[in-house]
Amino acid sequence: MKQKTMFIIRILLIIIGAFITAYGLESILIPNNVSDGGVTGISIVSSTLLNLPLGILIGILNIPFVWLGYKQIGKKFAFLSIIGILSLSIFTSIMHNIPTIIEGDSLLVTVVGGVIIGFGMGLALRNGGALDGIDMLAVLLSRKLPFGTSDLILFLNSFVFILVSTVFGLKGAILSSIAYFIASKVIHIIEEGFSGSKTFKIISSNHETLITEIQTKLGRYCTYSVITASDMQTQLTEVTCLINRLEEQKLKEIINTVDPKAYIAIYETADYHVGNIKKEDVH
Structure with missing residues (x-):
């Protein structure tokens, strides 16, 4: 009974993490033409180019990566990640038109936005789930290549930010990379070294x-x-x-x-x- 209770609490914390991440994206980063990294960043760019709902793209583009998580780590991780990604998809759709809390100040946007999404993603990761599939791809590639997971995450995201630059310009790509860097450090703090x-x-x-x-x-x-x-x-x-x-x-x-x-x-x-x-x- 205690294990079931703890598992339910973990699910709730992952959902809360998804809510916080969605809030950071929709109320700070996206309105200021700043993106996140990973699959979420690709989803943001695709949403802007194709004029499709961000929430739907986040859910669809993460499907193959959830399968990788299932193969590499197991059913429970895949299940918790599905809950996290679906929650992020739903919350970004719900919050799409919420008021922007910070506008114009690039430094404040990247710092506050990075901290908020980093806290949300870190909360999900700490409880056994993931909100973004690029981490799972990096884990798989680390088996095939002589590089650590963290190095591969950084390498994969470099392509994401090049893609971001085609939509938000060079300034948007630079601000996005700074926000992502801050978010990764916040995740590190929350998870006590979770990045390696x-x-x-x-x-x-x-x-x-x-x-x-x-x-x-x-x-x-x-x-x-x-x-x-x-x-x-x-x-x-x-x-x-x-x-x-x-x-x-x-x-x-x-x-x-x-x-x-x-x-x-x-x-x-x-x-x-x-x-x-x-x-x-x-x-």
């Missing part, structure tokens, strides 16, 4: 089951070693696992289910090379 890969070191009395669950539900291989406690007598087993930023919440759930008393240390991982240890599809 992470290494989990887990000391568990049930390491065999834990490794099996991680491999089955996340498609991740782990390493483990026997260590000795400081009393020089107690033998313990330490499991090490490298994950991407979208998998953190799910890995924590796996650990809590298998061994709630496990010791966990989490490290930021600036760079890595997968070698022969590659992630498998979970479906």
